[in-house]
Amino acid sequence: MAVSAKLVKELREKTGAGMMDCKKALDATNGDLEAAFDWLREKGIAKAAKKADRIAAEGLTAFHIDGNTAAVVEVNSETDFVAKNQEFVELVNTIAQAVCANKPADVEAALKLNVNGEDLDTLIKEKTGKIGEKLTLRRIAVVEKNDNEVFGAYSHMGGSVTALVKIADSTEEKARDVAMHVAAQAPKYITEEDIPADVRERELNVLKTQAEEENAKAAKPKPANILERIISGRLQKNFKEVCLVDQEFVKDPDQTVAKYLGKGKVEAMIRFKVGEGIEKKEEDFAAEVAAQMKAAD
Incomplete structure (x- = not known):
């Protein structure tokens, strides 16, 4: 049967698919609008599979x-x-x-x-x-959360980064400020107690090796007890940089996040950054365009 332009237009408005795709769908289903819609859905799924x-x-x-x-x-x-x-x-x-x-x-x-x-x-x-x-x-x-807890959420640049925190005994305003801080500063842990034992051990070994090498090259090497205090100090400094409550508050660097919250306690922290950890494929755009032009010929 001949497919009317009105039917093509109706299917296009319903699905958002291209005009030629809508015509093909209607031709394949003898003008049945619902069947054509399903046909397009099937093609959409098949098309998705090719992009896997x-x-x-x-x-x-x-x-x-x-x-x-x-x-x-x-x-x-x-x-x-x-x-x-x-x-x-x-x-x-x-x-x-x-x-x-x-x-x-x-x-x-x-x-x-x-x-x-x-x-x-x-x-x-x-x-x-x-x-x-x-x-x-x-x-x-x-x-x-419970009723004595509040959520704070913040999305940066329209959603390139989103942070969510749950805080007990605080306000929604402060929770949103902390979420903004999390989005900006990307803390790995809430408190030092949250740092896994293997991470602590690995960091300690790295700092110990560095300090011992520096000490061996020094004109006047430091005694073992002093060296131990230096390593401990560096370890604490590094941990404070990755723990939320110990970081300098992004809206007021003169105080830590913990000081800004006062009695408030951060119970949960989520931070999603788009594409984080995904290995991006390097594309040669010029070669891609050339290949498309060749295929069109």
Whole structure:
């Protein structure tokens, strides 16, 4: 049957797919709008599968807070251009809301969540097909609090970095300030007590070796007891630089985060930076364009 322009337009408005794709879908399904919609969904998923070997190291992070539950997510794309796409931004926020509402244990469980009648995994694959880049839900975090605790959250540069903290006996204003500090300063631990024993041992060995080598080259070597105090001092200095409560508060370097909080105690800290830890693939843009032009010929 002949497919009308009106039907093509309707399918295009419903799906956001290209005009020719909509026409092909309607031709393949004899003008059945719902079947054509499913056909496009299937093609979107198939298209996503072909992109599975690409590296998605750009994207956005986002948070969502609802009562005593908060969630942080990272969704990756292949380029930072897509990260500015309004449809992608809405997808990321939808995922953050779904994770906050359902509290999945991990990404695998999150991908099975029902969002508007379909699972999250399918939704992401459909958006991959529509947007044209591999999209990946990389990681999630869910934090719950009691009534005497407050959440503080902050997203930097529209979502390149998102930080979330849970603080007992404090205010939302102070919690947001601390979240901003976490986003800016990237502390690894909340307090020194949180530093694992193997990390402590490794750092101590490095500093001990450095100090002993320096001492061996010194014109007047220091005695063992003095050298031990030097190593201990350096160790404490290094630990203070990576522990949230001991860091100089970003909004007032004259005081530490702990001093700024007073009686407030940081119970949880999450910090997601887009692409953190992902090895980005080096692309030769000129060669890629040349290859595309050759393929078009």
